[in-house]
Amino acid sequence: MPELPEVETVRRGLEPVVAGRMIVQADVRRAGLRWPFPERMAERLTGRRVEALRRRSKYLLADLDGGDTLIAHLGMSGRMLVSGAMVGAFHHALAAPEKHDHVVLDFEGGARVTLNDARRFGAMDLWPTGDLEAHRLLAGLGPEPLGNAFDAGVLTRRLKGRVTPVKAVLLDQKVVAGLGNIYVCEALWRAGVSPLRLARDVSPREAEDLVIAIRAVLADAIEAGGSSLRDHRQADGELGYFQHSFAVYSREGEPCRTSGCGGTIARDVQSGRSSFHCPVCQGRG
Numbered sequence: 368m369p370e371l372p373e374v375e376t377v378r379r380g381l382e383p384v385v386a387g388r389m390i391v392q393a394d395v396r397r398a399g400l401r402w403p404f405p406e407r408m409a410e411r412l413t414g415r416r417v418e419a420l421r422r423r424s425k426y427l428l429a430d431l432d433g434g435d436t437l438i439a440h441l442g443m444s445g446r447m448l449v450s451g452a453m454v455g456a457f458h459h460a461l462a463a464p465e466k467h468d469h470v471v472l473d474f475e476g477g478a479r480v481t482l483n484d485a486r487r488f489g490a491m492d493l494w495p496t497g498d499l500e501a502h503r504l505l506a507g508l509g510p511e512p513l514g515n516a517f518d519a520g521v522l523t524r525r526l527k528g529r530v531t532p533v534k535a536v537l538l539d540q541k542v543v544a545g546l547g548n549i550y551v552c553e554a555l556w557r558a559g560v561s562p563l564r565l566a567r568d569v570s571p572r573e574a575e576d577l578v579i580a581i582r583a584v585l586a587d588a589i590e591a592g593g594s595s596l597r598d599h600r601q602a603d604g605e606l607g608y609f610q611h612s613f614a615v616y617s618r619e620g621e622p623c624r625t626s627g628c629g630g631t632i633a634r635d636v637q638s639g640r641s642s643f644h645c646p647v648c649q650g651r652g
């Protein structure tokens with residue numbers, strides 16, 4: 368499932384293709400994905416120019432010149448494919464239609480962007496740009512983890528007094544937007560804080576370490592996505608998925624990578640999700 372770095376990688380890959388360009392044709396091939404598409408979506412997209420392509424949490428936001436923003440979420444299996452365009456060093460031939468191509472946008476200049484989503488948990492909606500905070504998917508989202516509004520003070524206040532695992536607080540989208548299971552596990556390991564610890568027992572100093580670790584794991588993953596775009600993925604026009612190397616995620620039973628630790632990565636299940644951690648350098652909660 369795409370997390371924030373994957374969505375940011377997609378945004379960076381799409382931006383040079385769509386920003387400033389007009390959608391000359393929109394082909395909407397089904398009534399919706401996870402939810403119904405907005406009414407007359409194809410008609411409302413056609414002839415509109417993309418003024419900017421932004422990201423909020425795991426949502427792509429394409430601001431259109433008519434005053435609406437196209438909100439897109441990749442769900443579990445969504446992919447954005449670029450074809451018919453020159454992007455970086457790669458020229459993509461116009462893609463032949465595939466089974467799960469649900470929305471196809473043709474841009475002036477010949478680029479085509481296709482949303483392909485086999486499992487159909489993705490979403491698209493159109494909403495007034497000036498009122499996006501009121502959209503049900505965006506309302507109540509906490510600060511961006513890479514933005515200035517998220518810092519140790521904010522996190523300390525959200526952890527204070529809470530008798531819930533620190534991991535659950537970090538996954539709470541109202542506390543910080545866009546973090547998923549993988550990067551929360553990685554950040555907790557980097558900060559040396561066990562996912563099993565109660566939020567109220569995390570010190571302000573550890574909260575500061577957590578903020579630094581969260582920013583670092585996301586920045587590293589975005590950097591890896593950028594390298595991947597430059598190297599090979601972009602060659603076939605598919606954006607968003609790349610090889611990661613995780614320190615703890617999915618490494619149960621393997622040696623901890625903290626130098627001199629000697630611990631073995633453990634897996635505990637919290638709220639139905641796997642928490643990978645090192646009981647030695649992160650402690651036991």
Ligand SMILES: [Zn+2]
Binds near residue numbers: 624628645
């Ligand atoms: Zn360790």
